[in-house]
Amino acid sequence: MTKHHDLTGARYQKSTYSSQQGGSCVEVARNLPGIVPVRDSKDPEGPSVVFSPAAWTTFLKQL
Numbered sequence: 001m002t003k004h005h006d007l008t009g010a011r012y013q014k015s016t017y018s019s020q021q022g023g024s025c026v027e028v029a030r031n032l033p034g035i036v037p038v039r040d041s042k043d044p045e046g047p048s049v050v051f052s053p054a055a056w057t058t059f060l061k062q063l
Contacts, residue, residue, distance in 0.1 A: 005050050007037050014041055 010029035025041035029048075036056040037048040051059065 003050075005032075005035055005037070007032070007048060007050075010037055010048075012037075012039060012041075012044070 007029070009032070011031045012027035012029045015026040015028055027039050027041045027044075029037045034053065036051045036053055038051065039048040040046060
């Protein structure tokens with residue numbers, strides 16, 4: 001079952017790993033307690049993938 005999170009108030013920032021030419025653009029919101037939503041900056045009204053803070057940290061360590 002998919003859990004739905006209230007992302008109202010999420011303040012997204014473009015990742016420093018995103019392309020400046022408008023290609024692979026990822027935005028991350030770090031202001032919501034207990035979750036880290038990630039979305040495609042070219043589709044801001046589209047879905048977000050939501051990580052736990054621990055899972056997000058683990059993901060970043062793999063880069």
